[in-house]
Amino acid sequence: MNWDAWIPLLVVASSLLPGLVIFTLAEEQVRLRTALNLLGAFVKLALVSWMVWGVYNGHHFETRLPLLPNLEFVLRAGPLALLFVGLSTVLWLVTTIYAIGYLEGSPHRSRFFGFFSLCVTATVGVALSGNMITFLIFYELLTLATYPLLIHRGTEEARKAGHTYLVYTMIGGALLLLGTAWLYSLTGTLEFTPRGFLAGLGEEHRHALIIIFVLMIAGLGVKAAIVPLHGWLPLAMVAPAPVSALLHAVAVVKAGAFGIVRVVYDVFGVDFATGLGVMEPLAWLAGFTIIYGSLRALFQDDLKRRLAFSTISQVSYVVLGVAIAGPIATIGGVVHLVHQGLMKITLFFCAGNLAETLGIHKVSEMNGVGQRMPWTMAAFTVGAFGMIGAPPVAGFISKWYLGMGALEAGQNWVLLVLAGSSLLNAAYFLPILYAAWFKKTPSSWPHEHDFGRMETAWALLLPPLITAALALAAGLLATLPFSPLDWAKLISVREFY
Amino acid sequence: MSIADSLLWLAVCWPLLLALPALHKRLPLPQLLAMLPAVLLILFVVDNTLTVPWLLFGTSFSLDEQTRWLLAVIVALWLLVAMMLWRTKHPAPNNYLATLFLLTMSGNIGLILASDLVTFFCFSTLMSYGFYGLLIHGSNDAVRRAGRLYLICLIVADLALFEALLLVASNTEHLQFQLVQQVMSNVPTTDFYMAMVLGAFALKAGIWPFSLWLSTTFSATSSPKRLLLVSVPVAMALLGMLRWLPLGQYNFDAWGLILQSIGGVGILYVMFKFYAVRQIRLFPAYAAIAYSSLFIALLGIGLTYPSLWHDFHYLAYPYIAVLVISMVCLILLLGRVEHEHQPPETTLHGIKQLNIYLKQKFEDFIQWRNVQLHKLNALRHAAHQIVLQSLHVMHMQKLQRLMDRWSVRMMMAVMMGMLLIWLMI
C-alpha cells in the first residue's frame, strides 16, 4: 500500500469528517464537539508536518481519482501547496481554540463548527488541488461553506451581507468556470505544471488566451478582493470574529490570492503570461488596490471595517509580487500569503477580544484600552507594526522582497506604491495604537464582561498571542530552514530556475 | 560563545527582555539593572564582532574603539535620565514608563552596536517608536501635538531609509557598513541612495529645514525627556549618516556643495532664531540644530574632498559624543536657572505682586542671558572652526595616537563629570 498517494486525501478528510460528524451533534455535546475539532486539527497538523518533511526530502504526495472523462481529481502536495496548507492548518487550530472561547454559550454552535470545518476543508482542498478542475471544485465549495458562517447571526443585516457576498462570488465563480472550460477546450488538459502548460499553444490563440487570463483573474479577484471586485468584503464584517479572522487571513481572501498565484505560475507560466502582456496591467491593478484599500481604511471608524479595507490592500501585495514576474518578487508575494495571514488573524482576534470583552467595536471607543487589556493590545501592536512593514515583524520581510523584486524587474513605480502603502498603513494603524496606549481610560466600557483575574478568557487571549509570536518569529527567523521565507524561496526556484 | 559575544548579546537583549512588564515589576531598579551588560561591555570588551546568521537576514553587532566610547556617553546619558525620571515620577501600577524606557534604550544600544544596515534599521525603528511613546507618555496636549509631528517625520524618514536599504540590497548581498560604503559609492543609483539617506537622517536629526519638530517638541516636553530629545534622535541620526553615506570613497562635488550650503543655512537660521526667540528654554534645541548643521557642513566637506575626510573622519564620533555631552550640560544648567527663578508660593496675598516683580526681573535676566549665550555660542563656533582647521594642519599620526590613548579612562572621567554636575544641581 502506497501511503504517499493517500495522504493528501487524508489531509482533506481530516477536517471534512469531523465537520460532518459535528453537524449531527446536539448543542449540549460541547466536550465531544471540542474534542472532535481539536482532534481533526491536530491530525491535520501531523499529516501536514509529515508532508512538509517528505517534500523537503523529495517525496511525492499525490492523490489521483477519476472525476470526468479525461479529467481527474488530483490532490498534490508541492511546495506552493504546502505553504498554503501549512498556513491554513496552523491557523485553523488556533482559530478553533479561539472560536470555542468566542462562541461559548451562544446558540447553534454545532452548525457553526460544522461549516467551519467544511470551510477549512475547502481551503485545504484549494491549496492541494493538482489541476484546475479540482481547484474549481474546492473554490466553489469554499463559497458555499462560508455563506452560512457569514449569515450565522441571522440578522437582516447579515442576510444582506451574505447576499452581496454571493452576488460577487457566484459571478466570480462563473467567470472562472468559463475561463477554465475555455482553456480546457483549447488545451485538453488542466494539470498544474511548473511554468505553465500553455507554452506549446500557437500564436493564433493569443487573443483567446488574454481573454481567458482576464476571466480567470476576474473570477479569482473577487475572492482576493481586488478593486473593483472588493465590495463584498467590508460588508462581510457582520460575521462573528472567528469567521472574519478566518475569512481574511486564511480562507476566502487567501484562496483568491492563491488562485491567482496558481494561474500565473502553474497554468500560464510567468514567461508566457509576460509574453501575453497581461502581467503589467495586473501589477498596476494590484498597485491601485493596495493604495485604494489603504485610503478607504483611513476613514473607517468601525474597527473591523478598517481591518477589512486593510485586508483589501494587503492581499494585493501577493498579487503584486506575482505580477512583477521576477524570482525575488515572487518570493515576496508568496511569502506574504503566510505573513499577511499571521498578522491579519492576530488583528482580528484582538478586535474580537475587544468586542467580546468590553463591547468595543469602534476605533473611537478604544481610548486607553491598553490599560485594561495589555496582552491583547500588545498582540495588536505587533500585528499593526507588521502591517506597516516595520522590522522585524513578518511584514517587513515581505516588503523587502517585493521592493527588491521590483528593483530587479526595473519596475520602480512599485517602490512608490510600497512607500505610499506603508505611509497609509501607519496613518490608520498608529492612531489606534496611540489611542489604546496613551489616551485616558474612560470610566466605563460599552459592554463589559468580567473574566476574573485575566483580562479576558484564556481561549480568547492565547490565540492572538500565539499568532503574534508567529508573526514576529516569521520575521526574525526568516532565514532558518522551514520558515515561510525559506519555502517561498524553494517555490521561486522551482518556477524560475 | 565567548564572554564578549554574550555581553554583546546581553547588552541588547537584556533591556528588551526586561521591557516585559511581568519581568521588570518583579525586579528592583530594573532600569538600572538593564544597563548592566552594556556597562560591562564598555568596561571590558575591546574590538569584538558578533555575527548571528539566523536572525533576520543575518545580523551582526560589533564594538570597536570608536563605538565604545560613544556607547559609554549614551549609556551615561540613559543612566542620568533614568535617575531623573524615577526621582520625579512615581510609576502607577499600569504604567508603561519602564517598558517604554527600556525599549527605547535597548533600541539605542543596539543601534550603536549594529554593524550592518538591516540591524541598524531595526533598532532605529525600535528606538524611534519607543522614544515617541516615551515622549508622549503621561504628557499634555501640547506634547502630543508636537509628538505627532515627530512621528510623521519619523515615518517618512523610515520609508526613505527603507527605499535606500532596498537600493543597497539590490546591489550587494552583504550589508556590512564598510562594504556598503564601498559598493554604494559607484553604482547608477548612488545619487538616489544618497538623497534617500540624507533626507531620512536630516528628518530624524531635525536639520534645517526639517527642524520644526525638534523645537516644537522641545518646547512642550518636560526636562528629563528634553535630555533625550536633543541627544538621542539627533545624535543617532548623525551616527546614521556616518554609517550609511559612502564617505571617503569618491568625491561627490554636488552633494558636498548641497550639504555645505544646508549646513551653512542651518547655522544662519539658528543664529537668527537666537535673536528672534525669547524663550530661554529653547536654546538647547537650537544649539542642537546648530551642532548638527555644522556636522552636515563638515560632512559636505568630506564628500567633496574624500582625502580630507580620510584624514579627520576620526573626529566625527567624538563630535557626536561632544554634542550629547554639551547638550546635556546646557539643559541641566538652563533647567537649574529656570528652577531658581520660579516664584515661591509662600503666602496667598502679595503673591501677585511678587509675581509681577519676579517676572520683570526674569525678563531682564533673559535678555542678559540672551546676549551672553549668544556670545558664548559664537565663541564656541569660532573655537570649533579654529580647532578643526588646526587639526587639519596637525600631523595626523600624532592625532591618531592621541585618539587611541583617549579611551576608557577618559570616558570614565566624563561620566564622573556628568554625575557631578547632576549632583550639584
Added chain:
Amino acid sequence: MSNISFALAGIGLFVLGLYALIVHDHLLRKILAINIMGSGVSLVLVALAKHGGDALPDVVPHAMVITGIVVAVSATAVALVLMVKLATETGRAMLPDDSTE
C-alpha cells in the same frame, strides 16, 4: 382516392377539435373537443392503413385505433370526473383565468 380524402377529413377534425379546445371556456366543450381530435387521428390512422383498393387493409392501424379508443375512453372518464369535482368545488365548470401566477 377515398382514403386520402378520409385522411384529410381526419386532419380536418383534428384541427377543428384543436380550435374548439382553444376557444371554448366550458370544460365539457373542451373535453368534447379533445374527443373529436382523437376521432380525427383515428380516422387518419385507418384511412392511411388502406394502401390499395383491393388489397387487404393492414391490421396494425386497426389495432392501434382500438387501443387508442380504449385510451381515449379512460382519458375522457378521468377528465369528466375532474370536471365534476371542479364544478362542485368552484361552482363553475371552467378553468380560472389567471391561475398560473
Added chain:
Amino acid sequence: MKLLQVFLTDTHWAIILVLLPLAAAVLCFLFSRVASFIGVTTLFALLLSVVGLGWQMRETGVYHHAIGGWEAPLGIGLYADGLSLLMLAITALVGLGISIYATSYFKHQDAARFWPLWLLLLASLNALYLSADIFNLYITLELVGLAAVALASLTGGPDALAGAMRYLLTTLLGSLAYLLGVALLYHGYGSVDIAILATQAKSEPVLWVAFGLMGTGLALKMALVPLHFWLPATHANASAPVSALLSALVIKGAFYILLRLWLEIFAPHSGGAETLFGLLGSVAVIWGSLQALRQTRLKLLIAYSTVAQLGYLFIAFPLATIAGATVWIAVAYLALSHALAKAAMFLAAGNLIRFGGHDRIADLDRVVQRLPLTAGAFALAGVSIIGLPPSGGFVGKWLLLESALSQGRWDLVMVILLGSLLAAAYVFKVLGRTFTKAPVSHEAHAVPARMEWVALLLACGAILLGFLAPLIIPLMDIGNPFTISGGQP
C-alpha cells in the same frame, strides 16, 4: 455465487419492472390498509430489479426481448440500452425516496388513493423506458399522463383541481399530436419499430410533418417554453410527493421519448430543428429562471426552476450535431441530477409547508435552526440545480459548456452561465431567508424525521452524482445509445 450469477443473468428483469408495480397497484387498491407497506416494498424490489438489469446488461450488452415471441408491429417488444437503464434506475431511486416520504405524508384516506395511482404511474414509466416501438411509447405516455393527472388532483381544492384539469387537457393534446405523428410515420414507412424506422427514414415531408407533430406534442408535455403555461400551477398546487414525482420523473418520460426518437430517427433529417430547440431551450433557461426569481411562493419558484432546467436539455440539441456523444452524456447527466435535486427540493418544500402551514419565502422564519435537515436538503439540491461543483449538475453543465466552447457557440455559453447565475440567485434568495427571523412568526407543526431525511438523502444523491461520473458514464454507453446513425439497436 455461481447460482446468483445465473439468477442474475437469466431473469427477465425488464418484465418484472413493468409487471411488479402493476400487480402492486392492484394489491394496493384491494388492500388499502397495507398500501404503504406494499408500495415501499415494491419500490425496493424495483430498485433491486434495476440493479439486476444493470448487472445483466453489463454482462450481455443491450437487452432485447419480444413478449410472447411476437415481434413488432403487433407484438410488444422490450428494449433496454444504457439510456433506458439509467432512466429506470433514477425512476426507481427517486421513486423509492418519494414513496418513503409518502408513507409519512399521506393520511389513510389519501394514502389509499395515492398508492395505486403512484404504482400505476411507475409501471407506465418503466414500460415507457423499455418500449421499443413508437406506438407502445404512445400508450405508455398516455398512461403516465393520466396517472399523473389523477395524482395531481389528489389534494382537492380549486387550485389543485384546476391545475390538474389544465394538465389533463395539455397532456391529452400532446398525446394526440404525438399519435398523429405515429400515424404519419407508419404511413410513410410501414412500421412502428424504432429500429426499423431508423433504417428507413428519409428526409421527406412525411418525416418532417411527423416530427413536427411529435415534437410539438412532447414539448407540450414537458413544458418547453412557450408551451410551459400549464406547468407552474400544476406542479405548485399538487401535494409535495406528487409535485416531486411530476417534476422529477414524469417530465423526464416525455423527454426520453423525444431524445430517443431524435437519436434514432430524426437527427439525420432534422432540417435545422435543433437550432429551434436550442433557441427555445435558451429562452426557457432565461425566462424560467427570471420567473422563478420573481416568485414569492416557494413551490412556484421550484416549479419555474423546472421550466428553466428543462431548457438546458434542449440547449444540447444544436451542440450535439457536432460534439455527439459527450453532449448527450451531459444531457443524461443533467436529467439525472435534476430528477434527484428537484425531487429533494419539492419534498423539502413539502416539509416547510407542513411545518409552517405556508410556503411564502419571505416568512420562512429561521428554518435553518428549526428544520436543519430540510434546509440542508434544499441547499444541497440547490447546489446541484445551480451547477456548482461538486454535484451532478456541475458535471452536466461542465460537459455542456466544454462542447459549447469548443464549437465557439458563445450564445449558448452565455445562456448556460447566465442560467447558473440566475439559479444561484433564486436558490440563495430562499436560503438567505431561512436564516433570518420573519416579521410574523407562525405556529409550527412537527415534521416527521423520515420526511426530512428522505429529502436530505435525495439531495445528497444529487451531490454524490458529481463524484460518480466515472462509474455512471460507462453504464450510459451500453448499446451506444448516443451514436447518431441509422441506428442498430
